[in-house]
Amino acid sequence: MSEITAQWFQLFNLYALLGTVAGVVVIGLLLFNIVRYRARDGVNDPPDAPTPGRIPPERGRIGAVWILTGLVGGILLTLTFGTINTVNLILTPPRKPAMTVEVHGFQWGWKFIYPNGKETVGELRLPAGTPVLFKVTSDDVFHKFHLIEFKYGVDALPGRFNEVWFSTDIVGTYTIQCFELCGAGHSNMKSRLVIMHPSEFQKWYGGG
Amino acid sequence: MAEITPNSVRYWLFTTNHKNIGILYLVTSFYFLLVGGALALLFRLQLAMPQTEILSASSFNQAVTVHGLVMVLWFLSPLGFALANYIVPLQIGANDLAFPRLNALSYWLYLFGGILAAIGFFTPGGAIDTGWTVYAPLNTAKYSPQVGTTLGALGLLMLIASVTASTVNFLVTIFKMRAPGMRLMHMPMYTWGILLTVFLMLFAFPALAAAGLVLAADRALGTLYFVSQEGGALLWDNLFWFFGHPEVYIVLLPGLFAVAEILPVFARRPLYGKRVIIWATVAASILSLMVWGHHMFTTGVNPLWREVMTVLTETISIPFGVITISFILTLVGASIRLKTPMLFALASLVHFIIGGITGVFNSSVALDYGLRGTYWVVGHFHYTLLGGAATGLIAGLYYWWPKISGRMYDERLGRIHFILYVVGYNLFAFSIHLLIDMPRRVYTYPLESGWLLNNMVATTGALIFGLSFLLLFFNLYRSLRKGAEAGPNPWSSWSLEWLTPSPPPPENYGGQPVVSADGVISITPLPIDGGRHMHVNHLSKAPMLVSLGTFAVFLGLALSMPIALVGLAILAASLIIWARESWSSHHMEGLEFEKWPFQGVEKTRLGVWWLIFGEAVLFSGLILSYLWVRFMSASWPAAGTAFDLTTGAANTFILLTSSFTLVAALAAARLGRHSMVRAGLLTTFALGLVFLLNKALEWAHLFAEGHTFGSSLPFSTFYVTTGAHGAHVLAGLIVLAYLIVRSFRKTEGIHESVESFGIYWHFVDIVWVFLFPLFYLF
Numbered sequence: 002m003s004e005i006t007a008q009w010f011q012l013f014n015l016y017a018l019l020g021t022v023a024g025v026v027v028i029g030l031l032l033f034n035i036v037r038y039r040a041r042d043g044v045n046d047p048p049d050a051p052t053p054g055r056i057p058p059e060r061g062r063i064g065a066v067w068i069l070t071g072l073v074g075g076i077l078l079t080l081t082f083g084t085i086n087t088v089n090l091i092l093t094p095p096r097k098p099a100m101t102v103e104v105h106g107f108q109w110g111w112k113f114i115y116p117n118g119k120e121t122v123g124e125l126r127l128p129a130g131t132p133v134l135f136k137v138t139s140d141d142v143f144h145k146f147h148l149i150e151f152k153y154g155v156d157a158l159p160g161r162f163n164e165v166w167f168s169t170d171i172v173g174t175y176t177i178q179c180f181e182l183c184g185a186g187h188s189n190m191k192s193r194l195v196i197m198h199p200s201e202f203q204k205w206y207g208g209g
Numbered sequence: 210m211a212e213i214t215p216n217s218v219r220y221w222l223f224t225t226n227h228k229n230i231g232i233l234y235l236v237t238s239f240y241f242l243l244v245g246g247a248l249a250l251l252f253r254l255q256l257a258m259p260q261t262e263i264l265s266a267s268s269f270n271q272a273v274t275v276h277g278l279v280m281v282l283w284f285l286s287p288l289g290f291a292l293a294n295y296i297v298p299l300q301i302g303a304n305d306l307a308f309p310r311l312n313a314l315s316y317w318l319y320l321f322g323g324i325l326a327a328i329g330f331f332t333p334g335g336a337i338d339t340g341w342t343v344y345a346p347l348n349t350a351k352y353s354p355q356v357g358t359t360l361g362a363l364g365l366l367m368l369i370a371s372v373t374a375s376t377v378n379f380l381v382t383i384f385k386m387r388a389p390g391m392r393l394m395h396m397p398m399y400t401w402g403i404l405l406t407v408f409l410m411l412f413a414f415p416a417l418a419a420a421g422l423v424l425a426a427d428r429a430l431g432t433l434y435f436v437s438q439e440g441g442a443l444l445w446d447n448l449f450w451f452f453g454h455p456e457v458y459i460v461l462l463p464g465l466f467a468v469a470e471i472l473p474v475f476a477r478r479p480l481y482g483k484r485v486i487i488w489a490t491v492a493a494s495i496l497s498l499m500v501w502g503h504h505m506f507t508t509g510v511n512p513l514w515r516e517v518m519t520v521l522t523e524t525i526s527i528p529f530g531v532i533t534i535s536f537i538l539t540l541v542g543a544s545i546r547l548k549t550p551m552l553f554a555l556a557s558l559v560h561f562i563i564g565g566i567t568g569v570f571n572s573s574v575a576l577d578y579g580l581r582g583t584y585w586v587v588g589h590f591h592y593t594l595l596g597g598a599a600t601g602l603i604a605g606l607y608y609w610w611p612k613i614s615g616r617m618y619d620e621r622l623g624r625i626h627f628i629l630y631v632v633g634y635n636l637f638a639f640s641i642h643l644l645i646d647m648p649r650r651v652y653t654y655p656l657e658s659g660w661l662l663n664n665m666v667a668t669t670g671a672l673i674f675g676l677s678f679l680l681l682f683f684n685l686y687r688s689l690r691k692g693a694e695a696g697p698n699p700w701s702s703w704s705l706e707w708l709t710p711s712p713p714p715p716e717n718y719g720g721q722p723v724v725s726a727d728g729v730i731s732i733t734p735l736p737i738d739g740g741r742h743m744h745v746n747h748l749s750k751a752p753m754l755v756s757l758g759t760f761a762v763f764l765g766l767a768l769s770m771p772i773a774l775v776g777l778a779i780l781a782a783s784l785i786i787w788a789r790e791s792w793s794s795h796h797m798e799g800l801e802f803e804k805w806p807f808q809g810v811e812k813t814r815l816g817v818w819w820l821i822f823g824e825a826v827l828f829s830g831l832i833l834s835y836l837w838v839r840f841m842s843a844s845w846p847a848a849g850t851a852f853d854l855t856t857g858a859a860n861t862f863i864l865l866t867s868s869f870t871l872v873a874a875l876a877a878a879r880l881g882r883h884s885m886v887r888a889g890l891l892t893t894f895a896l897g898l899v900f901l902l903n904k905a906l907e908w909a910h911l912f913a914e915g916h917t918f919g920s921s922l923p924f925s926t927f928y929v930t931t932g933a934h935g936a937h938v939l940a941g942l943i944v945l946a947y948l949i950v951r952s953f954r955k956t957e958g959i960h961e962s963v964e965s966f967g968i969y970w971h972f973v974d975i976v977w978v979f980l981f982p983l984f985y986l987f
Contacts, residue, residue: 009579016576020566027533027562034540035555038476039547046544050477051703056395056728057473061482061538066489066531073530077523080573084519087575092512108352142347143442145507145582149646152579156508159346160438163509180582180648182340183347185267188651 003169005091006151012087019076091153094166098134102127106137106144106157109186111177119206125177126195128202132168145180148194154180172196223748225309226715230316231295232613235606237320238287242678244327245279248272250675252652253637257668259656269652270338271357275327277341278361281460282368283323285594288602289463290375293403296609297379299706299713300400302388302722302730307381307812310749310787311374317756318371325763326364329357332768337361340650342453343424345435345445350428356767359428362421363763367756369418376407376414377819385812387803388705390724394484397704399605401487402466406459409494413455415823419830420448426929429766431919434834434929439841439922443508444834450501451830458497460594462490464601465532465561468554471608472536474702475551476543482535489528489535496525506577515574522572529565533558548700549623553604556631560596560638564589567642580645587649588642596638603630603681610685611699615711616692622684629677636670705730749790754783788947817965821972824937828976831933832983835926842922848987851923856907857985860900861977864938867896868974871967878960883952886959890949893970897942904935927984934980937973944969 051057102125103114113125127133137146139157147154148167155163179190197205214220221233252272255263264272294312298305306312329336334355339348343362347353383404387396396404424445426432434440473480480486502510502518536558545551567589570576580586611617640663647660654660698707708730709718720732758780765773807815839845874889908928916924944966952959 009575012573012575013570013579016570016573020569024562024566027537028559031537031540031555031558031562034537034543035545035547038540038543038545040477040544044544046477047542049479050544051473051479051701053698053701053703054708054730055703056724056730057479057703058728059394059483060479061485061535063482063485065482065534065538066485069531069534070527073527077526077569080569081520081523084573084575085516087573088512088516091575091578142352143344147582147648152646154507154578154581158442158508160441161443161509163507178648181344182270182273182650184338184352185270187270188266188653 003151003153003167004095005153005167006169008087008090009152012083015083016080019080023076091165094132094134094168096132098132098166099128100131101134101136103162104135104137104146104157105140106146106179106183106190107140108142108184109179109190111146111179111190111192112140113192115206117206122192124193124195126197126202126205127167128199129172129196130168130170131199132166134164134166136162136164138162142183143181144183144190147178147180149176149178151175156181169196172198220748222753223313223750225305225313225747225749225752227294227298227305227309227312228613228713228715228717230312231291231293233316234287234291234294234319235613237316237323238284238291239682241279241283241287241323245276245284246675246678248276248279250671252276253668253671255652256654256664258665259654259658259661261653264652266652267335267338270340270650271330271336273650274337274340274343274361275330278326278337278365279323281341281456281594282365283319283326285460285599285602286372286463287319288599288606289403289406289460289467292399292467292602292605292609293379293463295613296706297400297403298382298386299612299709299717300397300704301383301386301391302705302718302724303382303386304717306378307386308378308816309747310752310790311378313749313752314755315371315374315378317753318367318374318759321756321760322364322367322371324364325367325760326361328764329355329360332356332360342449343445344449345424345440345442348424348428348445349436350431351436359425359767360764362424362428363767366418366421366425367759367763369414369421370759372410372414373418373820373823376410376823377816379403379407380411380819381812381816384807385802385804385815388722388724388730389802390726391803392724393805394487395724395728398466398469398480398483398486399463402462402469402490405466405487405490405494406462409455409459409462409497411819411823412498412826413452413459415826416448416830417452417456418827419834420445420452422831422933423448423834423929426918426925426932430928431917432925432929433919433922434838434925437838437922440834440838443505443510444837446505446508447501447837448830448834450504451498453504454501455494455497457590457594458494461598462494464557464598464605465490466601467605467608468536468557468601470704471550471554471604472539474608474700475546475548475554476540477546478539478543480535481538481541482531486532486535489531493525493528496521496528500525503572503577506574507581519572519574523569525572526565526569533562533565549618549620549627550604550608550700552624552627553600553607553630556627557597557600557604560592560600560634564592564594564597567592582649584641584644584647584649588638588644591638591641596634600630600634608700609706610688611695612706612711612713614685614689614692615695616688617695617699618684618688618692622680622687626677626680626684629673629680633670633673633675633677637667637674638670640664640666640670708732749787751783751787751790754779755787758783784943788950811961811965813961813965814968817968821968824972828933828979831930832979835930835983838922838926846923849985852927852985853907853910854985856903857981860903861981863896863900863903864974864977867893867900868971870896871963871970875960875963875967878963881956883956883959886956886963887949887952890945890952890963894942894945894949897938897945901935901938901942904931931980931984934973934976937976941966941970941973 105112110122112122114120137155137157139159144157145154146157155165173196175194177192177194252269255261336357339353423434427435435445500518500522503522506515644660644663695711697710705722718732720734722730723733724730758776761776762773765776870889870892874886877885877889918928
């Protein structure tokens with residue numbers, strides 16, 4: 002896992018926790034009321050039941066709004082704080098990225114250009130434990146450069162370079178896939194992300 | 210045309226009665242549900258297992274695109290407006306909408322627009338395949354060359370015209386035709402929902418119109434907005450989502466307010482916090498116009514703007530939370546009857562809560578890095594729009610069906626439908642919600658991805674859900690055959706539509722509904738039988754023919770010119786029919802309708818004002834697109850070099866003068882000096898014509914110099930922006946020609962017509978006052 006992904010999950014779990022609690026309470030309240038106040042035999046309509054041809058009296062106080070706004074506002078404040086915190090972490094690399102890789106989306110594949118001019122298509126090799134800066138762009142239509150296992154990605158737009166940094170310590174092979182509909186080849190617009198030991202990476206990179 | 214009866218085809222082609230139009234909308238929206246639903250089941254089968262080949266990649270893209278467009282724009286919203294057409298005039302005690310022919314026009318434009326968009330399946334290369342968001346530059350001819358995509362864009366333009374006409378119609382109806390004594394706060398919730406919906410439409414759809422016009426120009430004329438990197442992806446994103454986010458609420462509000470209508474009836478208690486719910490919805494609607502950026506979090510836009518958008522988006526959950534809690538509080542102390550409409554209304558509420566909560570996740574910039582483009586997002590908006598909005602409207606359909614048909618549906622079948630619907634729906638929507646890693650709109654996926662189980666369950670659920678609709682159709686069909694008589698008010702509801710027989714007579718009420726100061730609604734018998742009966746069943750050929758003509762013109766533009774010429778002929782003929790029909794609405798004497806806050810404004814004039822509002826948004830969209838492209842461009846021709854300043858200045862002078870001559874014509878009309886009116890109108894017409902001729906010469910000159918639509922961005926933007934303005938001048942001249950003919954024949958009421966037209970004409974002049982400096986001076 003990468004630091005960004007860890008942060009992402011931490012925030013996601015915060016949202017999921019608060020969201021589940023809110024959902025269970027609200028839906029629970031609704032279901033409770035439905036069961037509690039079901040029409041039963043021998044029980045008359047409430048006295049203020051709607052009468053044909055008469056505009057019902059208004060009821061319901063605005064006080065409920067303030068209580069609720071306070072509650073929901075508190076939850077949202079927490080979430081917003083968490084979001085801004087996480088965004089800053091996602092946007093700011095812990096140290097200066099060691100390498101900048103240009104990522105070009107095209108119909109239908111990914112091309113990667115390394116600082117020394119080395120170009121690969123369909124496979125991105127990176128050293129483990131080293132922050133890398135991606136400059137993501139597109140050569141034709143709107144794509145989204147997305148690292149599935151890391152829950153992380155950014156749009157690839159023609160004429161613009163979107164910068165994001167990335168790093169992971171775990172050696173292995175992962176999937177890069179396009180996450181924005183880009184034409185007939187969209188479903189197979191994938192590349193492999195290969196994270197290598199730094200020494201092995203250097204051997205491959207230098208030898209290119 | 211007295212011999213035409215409700216059993217004839219011609220009656221249904223030419224009807225303008227709001228209840229008939231409502232039924233037409235209802236049938237048509239369910240037809241589009243079948244289209245969109247069949248496509249959905251096709252690609253759900255394709256996705257049920259990895260590496261299936263039921264659909265090819267390109268047919269899959271067409272299927273998801275048309276599914277999205279049809280479901281949002283041709284099924285959900287129109288279903289809401291089917292009920293609105295039928296119910297809103299009844300709920301406010303009116304005998305029809307303010308402009309019945311315009312209402313018929315809305316319907317036919319909607320139908321033909323949908324056919325135009327879907328007909329692409331039968332053209333070479335297939336239908337539009339860009340996704341329902343139609344992202345640039347995939348939407349340009351370079352990347353989506355097939356004619357189907359152009360047809361999709363043109364179908365969208367017809368739909369926008371339909372929506373704009375409806376918007377104006379409902380705004381004028383609700384503001385001018387409420388029963389005497391009925392204040393805005395007295396209105397039933399469904400009418401409130403429609404009022405708030407059309408307000409949002411007034412802002413949102415013109416932005417889509419700007420985007421659609423520019424896209425059509427790019428595809429048909431070869432202009433460069435979306436092909437170029439200066440315009441391109443981000444320009445479309447901004448225009449589309451400025452429409453797209455409010456559109457979500459446009460689709461949602463009718464369903465949500467149908468729930469608000471149904472809950473108190475079956476809970477037997479008045480709605481809790483009606484006023485609060487309405488104001489909360491107003492707040493959410495205003496916010497919805499300011500959050501379009503949350504669809505663009507990962508495009509690399511300004512970080513501060515993104516955080517503002519995050520906070521604004523999260524704020525929206527406060528008003529919606531208030532609405533949800535008010536709904537729940539309505540049930541406290543109630544005596545709840547779980548009839549089919551109530552069951553669907555409650556299910557809608559539960560789905561809406563789930564969709565609302567998962568929506569908060571999407572509002573977070575940070576989470577969006579991982580969630581954008583995944584099935585999580587698909588799950589979220591299916592919970593709000595299908596689970597929330599559509600379920601609410603199905604509840605509304607069951608609720609109002611006895612009113613519309615006069616018959617009861619079968620309660621047991623309704624409950625079986627409910628169970629299958631809810632089980633199928635949640636199997637489908639919850640399992641795609643869990644596919645947090647799976648990209649949207651892939652036509653296949655590998656087995657190793659681990660997405661098989663959720664997809665399999667989703668497809669199973671979707672099949673159960675889709676087939677459950679057969680029960681609905683069977684139930685409704687059966688009720689027409691042998692359903693029990695419903696009587697006027699089977700649910701003991703309070704609102705006005707239940708005070709008249711089911712189905713209501715053509716004129717809606719046997720008299721005039723009046724609301725007394727203490728809230729009692731009574732039907733005052735008519736003083737003389739007549740007035741109200743005069744136009745309620747008025748038949749008109751024009752709306753259907755105008756739409757057919759427009760359809761043929763657009764089809765011809767995309768396919769072959771002869772069809773367009775035939776269309777143009779139909780269009781011209783039908784406009785003449787429209788103008789020649791005698792069409793006057795009759796008011797009852799002695800009763801003052803509720804018109805707050807527009808007491809002093811005449812009906813047509815109010816309609817024109819609302820139209821102008823939409824036009825202003827449209828031109829803002831076009832002008833902002835121009836400015837966007839210009840500021841994104843590295844170089845631009847120096848001020849005054851590209852376009853001839855003398856021509857522009859002359860045209861400015863001509864157009865401004867024509868405003869003065871029109872004012873003079875109006876002054877003469879007020880004084881009853883009819884020869885002066887004619888002179889004024891003729892001069893205005895001549896000046897408008899000179900403006901257009903001058904413009905034609907200017908364009909011809911530019912073309913001769915090699916500056917075509919697609920030669921460079923400065924010229925693309927010039928032709929599209931001033932061309933759209935020129936089209937407005939041309940439309941103005943057509944109406945003016947009608948007024949001139951009329952001024953020679955019938956002078957009665959001409960000053961009102963001149964005044965209404967004047968609003969439009971002055972607006973068109975003001976737009977030019979903006980365009981002239983932008984293109985010629987700077």
